[in-house]
Amino acid sequence: MDSFLFSIRATAPVFLLMVLGYGFRRLKLLDEHFCKVCDKFCFTVALPVMLFRDMATTHLRETFDLPYVLFCAVVTTVVFFSLWGLARRFLPDKSLIGEFVQVSYRSSAAILGCAIIQGIYGGTGMAPLMIIGSVPLFNIYAVLVLTLEGPRSDGSLSHRLKHALRSILTNPIILGILLGILPSLGGLDTFPPILDSTLDLLARTATPLALLSLGASFQGKKALGKLRLSAVAASIKLLILPALFLPLAVWFGFTDSKLVALIVMLGSTSTPTCYIMARNLGHEGTLTASVIVLTTVCSAFTLTLWIFLGRSLGLIL
Numbered sequence: 001m002d003s004f005l006f007s008i009r010a011t012a013p014v015f016l017l018m019v020l021g022y023g024f025r026r027l028k029l030l031d032e033h034f035c036k037v038c039d040k041f042c043f044t045v046a047l048p049v050m051l052f053r054d055m056a057t058t059h060l061r062e063t064f065d066l067p068y069v070l071f072c073a074v075v076t077t078v079v080f081f082s083l084w085g086l087a088r089r090f091l092p093d094k095s096l097i098g099e100f101v102q103v104s105y106r107s108s109a110a111i112l113g114c115a116i117i118q119g120i121y122g123g124t125g126m127a128p129l130m131i132i133g134s135v136p137l138f139n140i141y142a143v144l145v146l147t148l149e150g151p152r153s154d155g156s157l158s159h160r161l162k163h164a165l166r167s168i169l170t171n172p173i174i175l176g177i178l179l180g181i182l183p184s185l186g187g188l189d190t191f192p193p194i195l196d197s198t199l200d201l202l203a204r205t206a207t208p209l210a211l212l213s214l215g216a217s218f219q220g221k222k223a224l225g226k227l228r229l230s231a232v233a234a235s236i237k238l239l240i241l242p243a244l245f246l247p248l249a250v251w252f253g254f255t256d257s258k259l260v261a262l263i264v265m266l267g268s269t270s271t272p273t274c275y276i277m278a279r280n281l282g283h284e285g286t287l288t289a290s291v292i293v294l295t296t297v298c299s300a301f302t303l304t305l306w307i308f309l310g311r312s313l314g315l316i317l
Contacts, residue, residue, distance in 0.1 A: 072129070
């Protein structure tokens with residue numbers, strides 16, 4: 001019961017902010033211009049600052065565990081390319097490949113991961129190492145598939161690859177992560193108080209603004225038209241990936257906070273950043289928004305299920 005209540009507390013505010021965004025749009029308090037400006041601000045400023053600050057304060061030198069980081073990176077890579085190949089083979093509407101692949105593998109690892117592990121153990125535990133192993137790849141792979149499979153993907157393969165590489169190298173979110181690793185490796189304990197407070201306040205705008213914009217941009221009728229595909233993506237995200245890879249993680253000896261971090265990496269809600277990324281790379285975003293809403297509602301139950309199973313088997317203490 002405690003796990004269920006914790007999951008509800010973690011996911012309910014996310015869902016309610018999206019509902020508020022939708023309601024504010026209906027009341028004409030928010031409009032399409034707000035959504036475009038908000039998406040651009042989150043993409044270029046707020047989200048990069050949030051990830052920069054998270055990465056800069058992870059104390060990599062003290063907690064680094066190479067096998068665990070490699071496991072997170074390899075699993076993320078295998079999942080991404082497997083889903084991309086399957087989507088290209090079986091998805092009837094090829095224009096949706098980029099959105100479908102992104103929301104099927106990319107989790108709210110940085111935000112939800114730290115929150116859940118802190119709620120269970122009183123500290124962030126192995127969440128920073130999971131973030132190191134997965135979040136940079138989450139973003140690199142998202143830019144890759146959204147660029148190569150997007151509405152702007154005309155031209156030869158070499159041209160599209162050059163465009164994808166340029167998008168990765170200039171992506172503000174990826175740059176924020178990479179820049180944040182430098183002070184962490186340099187042994188930075190904390191930023192000067194005034195700078196730290198400023199970065200903290202700016203970073204805190206990322207999630208609420210992204211969720212309000214997502215809710216305000218949500219188009220119910222279009223989303224209903226993609227309900228079946230959304231359900232498939234949500235099932236992959238919340239059930240299939242954890243069922244496939246968590247037993248492998250246990251076989252490698254990852255338990256307690258390491259296992260909880262992997263549960264979040266594999267089976268938590270699709271991150272609202274998916275929507276921001278998709279919109280800024282030219283995609284419509286309807287499928288992405290639909291899957292984010294669906295996984296947010298359902299993840300309170302599925303995350304509880306995986307944590308409950310881990311505790312019942314003595315793998316999570």
